[in-house]
Amino acid sequence: MxxxxxxxxxxxxxxxxxxxxxxxxxxxxxxxxxxxxELTEVNGRNLLLAQNVADSLTLYQKNIRTAVDVAVTSLQQNVETQYIHRLLANLKIEDVSIVSPDYGKVLYSTDTKRIDNLEFIDPNLLEHIKATPVSSRLQFLPVQKSITGTPTIHAIGREGENFIVACLSTDYFINLAEKVSFGASGHTVIVDQDGNILAHPTKVWADDAKNISDISAVKRLMNGETGNENYYSPATKSEMISGIASVSGTYWGVIVPQELSQVKAKIIENxxxxxxxxxxxxxxxxxxxxxxxxxxxxxxxxxxxxxxxxSSTGLPMAVPPSQAETSIYELTHIVDAYNELTATVQQNSEQLAKQIFEDALTGIGNRAYFESESRKQIETRLKLGKKGILIFFDLDGFKEINDIRGHGIGDEVLKSFAKSLYPTTKKFMDINFRGLPSAHPVIGRIGGDEFAILLPLPENTDAISGLCENLRRSFPKLIEIGGVEISCDQSAGGALYPDHGTNIEDLLRRSDVALYKAKAEGKNRFQLYDTQGVLGGKSEILAAVLNAIDNDELYLEYQPKYCITKQQVDSAEALVRWQHPEHGPIQPNLFLPAVQQTHVMKLLGEWVIGRALKDIKYFDEQGLNLNIAINIGAEHFSADSFIPNLVEQTSVAKVDPNRLQIEITENVMDASRDVFSKTVSELQAKGFSLAIDDFGRGFSNLTRLASVPVDLIKLDGSLIRSAINDPRVKVIMQSAIEMAHSLGSKVAVEGVETFEQVILAEKSGADVLQGFYYSRSMTPQNFNTWHKKRSENSQHAQVEKIRNSL
Known part of the structure; x- marks a missing residue:
């Protein structure tokens, strides 16, 4: 050897x-x-430059105050001189006016045209002035866009009973900033007290008075700090090293930054x-x-x-010993260990691919598979100038099958229907699309009783709706389970590419809209997406929602929330619905995204609160005694009027505040933590409870909740769906529940659709369950009927018996 x-x-x-x-x-x-x-020297130089600019601005604001005093005295004495106009022009003061506090009428102005035209100042500006404590000492408001679209700073003060309003352009700030630039990237940025740009080398940012208050350096300036700060610049898309200085008496701030990479380059050069x-x-x-x-x-x-x-094959393969002959002891064992690992990896990869892309119940592709394969086919066919259609299926009456015959029978129906999808679709394509190259459908289960098919269409295809209706009719109408024939009608909606969209998300959403319309028009039919049947752009949607509120087109549906401790449905979540007089039912995902982050969201939230309080009275009359959760948008929640209005509405309706739970999403906490904590504390002090909705969607942070004692954390449905097949997600979900409990919060699991998910959620320690397993959302009347029938349902009683035995 x-x-x-x-x-x-x-x-x-x-x-x-x-x-x-x-x-x-x-x-x-x-x-x-x-x-x-080197960094110490750069920090010192940048800070000195920033302080010099800040000193210039301090002198500038003092000169403004003096100039405005002179101008006001001149106006009151009806004396106008070229000296005053030159003084104002040199300081970039466009106008000085004395304004009546009643309606904002301009009484005196250095711009005589405003007096001649009996002009009034902008009402919004007047309201802003009235809302600001004004003294005889001149105060500077945040920069605003003028009527001409240029950035303008208003300086306000008081002269007796009247207001002094001076309009300043930002030219002085821009000229001053341009004087302080150095190297390849050194420049000067000036911001106001709200973090709006007054001067910046990126002209479009300066022209738009862009708000950059989320930058760490600007946040420090808004706190009146002076020093050095490193931060990421969205303008240059690079890390910056800077000196910062606040301007005394104005809360303006100066940043003198340069790219950190250039400093490091100089270091390397040395x-x-x-x-x-x-x-x-x-x-x-x-x-x-x-x-x-x-x-x-x-x-x-x-x-x-x-x-x-x-490695180029994508998966490791065993290495023959002849290709790694060596006399080194360790290398021989490396080859042997690698070959053993290769066998394990190949086996695990096959199992993982099956779990990722295969629906656990039906064995066909799941949503991830469908979206992935659809993207590839759509991209390929669009490059060739071809078209296709996405058809979205939904089994009619499937909820009744689950409720009456049980979830076991419902699962068998889904498996049998899914098994028929590919052969039926392929046979249909062989007959109707004969000779079409690469003509293969993409089929997947999207979730619940929803399935989708992506079909390539041949050139010059006419009567698309008729073809799709024929395909829908080709699927089985009756499915035999255990010797019993069960009806299996389907409704379907379709969206064409590229006509109705070119990415899978848009096509799924729009085919779902068409499906919704097909079901609304009687079910058991196909409906092609109609661009004329939608609401239009954002402005049109906002106007339509306001009109819907005024004309009582909106209503609330309620989805049950099952309390595990009480083993009963004791609360429900209110969900807004819209019955449009022309377009029929409008799905929430077609109008809520447009409403968010607008003033309409607050009006919609007020309406929801009022209607929910009325429905609580109805539920009480029916003997249900339900607590109701309502969703509140970030703009509404952060409004000063939110809590006073909420308290007044519950008082007028004579509803105990502990009957209402306010649901907000985690992004509401992105605002000032102090403001958020204060609002939460005040809500809870008034008797209301608070829930964080959709926790676990995207990037969530439980540690951020530690400073705010929320009553309920609602885990997003994606967690329970993934936890069934992925042990890692299961551990994450269980850890999230344990941490929430340690913070004193209860936990609700959303998106529960199967009995297996119910058991997993209960074993993981959840307090509340919500999802299609119990019911979809319902009108108050249907909710009342459902609740009464549920207690009499033998299947429900058996499920409770099984759960208790576990």
Whole structure:
């Protein structure tokens, strides 16, 4: 047997002998010391420049106050001189006016046209002035867009009973900032007290008075701080090192930044001679090392080349021992261990691919598979100038099948229907689309009783709706389960590409809209998406929603929330619905995104609160005694009038505040934490409870909730769906529930659709369950009927018995 030596011993002796480690340490320490010195100098210079600019602005605002005083005295004495106009022009003051506080009428102005035209100041500006404590000392308001669209700063003060209003352009700030620029990226940024840009090298930002208050340097300026700050610049898309200085008496701020990468480049430039010497030394060392370890490294290199060739296949393959022959002990064992690992990885990859893209119940592709394959087909066909259609299916009356025959029978119906999808669709395409190249459908289960098919369409296809209706009719209408025939009619909606969209998300959404319309018109039919049947752009949607509120087109539906402790439905979530007089039912995802972050969201929220309070009275009359959760948008929640109006509405309706739970999404907490905490505390003090909705969607942070004692955390439905098949997600969900409980919050699991998910959620420690397993949302009348029938449902009683046994 050939002697085998340990590679570790050979390499250790070679590297210690050459001494590369001391060289590396010396290089690193030299760089760190030089970098620290250079950064200190840059910070000092930038801070000094920022303070100089801030001093200039301090003098500027004092000159403005003096000039405005002179102008006001001149106006009162009816004396106008060229000196005053030149003074105002030099200070970039466009106008000084004395304004009546009643209606904002301009009484005196250095712009005589405003007096001649009996002009009034902008009502919004007047309201802003009235809302601001005004003294005789001139105050500077945040920059605003003037009527002409240019950024304008208003300085306000009081003269007796009247207001003084001075309009300043931002030209002075821009001219001052342009004087302080250096190097390739050094420049000056000036912001007002709200973080709006007064001067910036990016002209469009300055012209739009862009708000950059989310930048850390600006936040410090808004707190009146002076110093140094590193931050990421969205303008240059790079890290910046800066000096910052606040302007006394105005809360304006000055930032003098430059790109950190350029500072580091200078550091490297200064160290280049040293690096060159070190590199030369390293090259010499490497040459010596090369000859020392060549006889050791060659077999390892051969093995690496072999493995690299195999990596191009996407999955590792076993390495034949003949391709890695070596006398080194460790390499022999590496090959053996790698071959064992390869077998395990291949097996796990096959199982993982099946879990990721296969629907656990039906065995066909799931939503992830459908979206992935659809994107590929759509992209390929669009490049060829081809078209296709996405058809969205829904089983009519499936909820009744679950309620009457049980979820087990419902699952069998879904599996049987799913099994028929591909052969039926392929047979239909062979008959109608004969000769179409690469004509294969993409089929998947989207969720619940919803399925989708993506079909390529041949050139010059007419009567698309008729073809799709024929395909829908090809699917089985009756399914036999255990000797019993069960009706399996379907409704379907379709959206064409590229006519109705080119990405899978738009096509799914619009085909779902068409499906919704098909069901509204009687079910058991196909409906093609109609662009004329939608509401239009954002402005049209906002106007339509306001009209819907005024004309009583909106109503609320309620989805039950099951309390595990009480083992009964004791609350419900209110969901807004819209019955349009022309377009029929309008799905929430077609109008709520447009309403968010607008004033209409507050009006809609007020309407929802009022209607929910009326429905609580109805439920009480029916003996249900339900607590109701209502969703409130960020704009509504942060409004000063939110809590007073809420308290007044509950008082007028004579509803105990503890009957209402306010649901907000996690992004509401992105505002000031102090303001948010204060609002939450005040809500809870008034008797209302608070829930965080959709927790776990995207990036969520439980630690952020530690400072705010919310009553309920609602886990997004994606967690329970993924936790069924993914042990890692299951651990994440259980950990989230435990952490929420440790913070004193109860936990609700949303999106519960199957009995298996119910059991998992209960075992994980959830307090409340909500989802289609119990029911979709219902009108108050239907909710009352459902609630009464549910208590009499034998299937429900058996489910409760099974749950209790577990």
């Amino acid at each position: 050939a002697m085998k030596i340990r590679i570790r011993s050979a390499f250790l002796l070679a590297f210690v002998a050459i001494g590369l480690l001391p060289v590396a340490i010396f290089t690193w320490m030299t760089y760190e010391r030089t970098a620290a010195h 160290l280049t001679p040293l690096f060159v010497g070190l590199v030369g030394s390293i090259i010499a060392a490497v040459l010596l090392l090369y000859f020392s370890i060549r006889w050791l490294a060659k077999p390892l290199e051969n093995l690496a080349i072999t493995l690299k060739k195999q």
